[in-house]
Amino acid sequence: MQELTTTRHNLHIDPTMTVWGWEIPVYLFLGGLVAGMMIISGYFIFSQRYKKTNCVTYVLPIISIVLLSIGMFSLFLDLEHKLYVWRLYTTFRITSPMSWGAWILILVYPVIVANLLMDPPKFIANKFPQLQKVKDYIHQRPMLIKNIGVGNMLLGGMLGVYTGVLLSTMGSRPLWNSSMLWVLFLVSGLSTAAAFVHMIAANVEERELLAKADNGFLTIELFVLALLIIGLSTSSAVHISAAKLLVSGIFAPAFWVFVVGLGVVIPLIIQLNAVNHKIKHTPIAPILVIIGGLILRFIIVQAGQYSHYLNAHFK
Known part of the structure; x- marks a missing residue:
């Protein structure tokens, strides 16, 4: 069956190789789920709901990181040439959906981490007490918090759109x-x-x-x-x-x-x-x-x- 070429270095992602394969559907599902959670979290931050101690926006980043990592691992399993996956990040082709997707996924992580640092989970904060200074630094700057919210909504939207564009470009x-x-x-x-x-x-x-x-x-x-x-x-x-x-x-x-x-x-x-x-x-x-x-x-x-x-x- 036809393969979807991801880069000029013969790195392929092939969602059409195995009819009953699970890797691509799982990746698309988890990517869409994380994208939606980022948009929701970003909206709650931008609308200042984060000021409530039990706001769900403080729970979503760690869940998002775990689910997105599982999704990327399932995508990795579907790659034909796994040893060359790093080549996706040494070039950027504006006409390649996979090139856009690779860099969107890279940018998503820092934005989620920024959300995480607004109030790190206790099991992380206890191991790294210095994170309290980072938390205080963020909360002393309302404009920075709004930018974190906007970043989550923007990157979440791009991630959600990309999961559909990845398939729709295959004529x-x-x-x-x-x-x-x-x-x-x-x-x-x-x-x-x-x-x-x-x-x-x-x-x-x-x-x-x-x-x-x-x-x-x-x-x-x-x-x-x-x-x-x-x-x-x-x-x-x-x-x-x-x-x-x-x-x-x-x-x-x-x-x-x-x-x-x-x-x-x-x-x-x-x-x-x-x-x-x-x-x-x-x-x-x-x-x-x-x-x-x-x-x-x-x-x-x-x-x-x-x-x-x-x-x-x-x-």
Whole structure:
């Protein structure tokens, strides 16, 4: 199958090599989740919610670092020439999505660390007492804190967009070759992040806010999914065939049941009732959103591999 060349030094990342591979979907999911958490954390910092001692923005950086590192490791496992991965960082090609992605991932870490240093976890602060001086330095400079918030939102947005652009630039795969794919992955990342943070937030007001935000993201995600399918269905014959993979083809049952039904519609109904105080908040809806977001990546990656101009008769 066709490989996606990442640099001129024969470093390849090949999401089409193994039809049932898990590395790329997991990377895309974790990248989108971390992107969403960075945007949420940045918004809470910029809106000065960080002044509350139990603000979730102090918990998210360490989780983000762990999840993003796992995601990058899964991406590393998919590389064909693993020993040459360092070459991604010795050059920058403006026309290469992988080149952009590599440098975005590098820039993301310092921004997350800056957020972490605003209030380091106790197990880190106890080992490095000097971090208290760094914390005091940051909190004495409100403009620096706002810049950290803006940096998190900006880099988080770029990371979320990149996870979709990585696939959409592959014109040989009709299902991926859509301008709506990056929008879908960004919104889905925000939705899964809002759901996850809703479950771990200690502040009741923040949980309520995140549930309402997730309802908005889920609603937007439904529209984006519809636009993705409509866009493919009104294009060339091969794109129409690609759309049918999700609508009525072999991937349709999983798409409609696990992504649309269990991943969007049912959680949306539950959370709408919860925010309107008709039922109590429950972790069921956020868990369904997170599982649906993961399955979405698996379906998009696998269905995209199945769709091919040389296999234009796929059903």
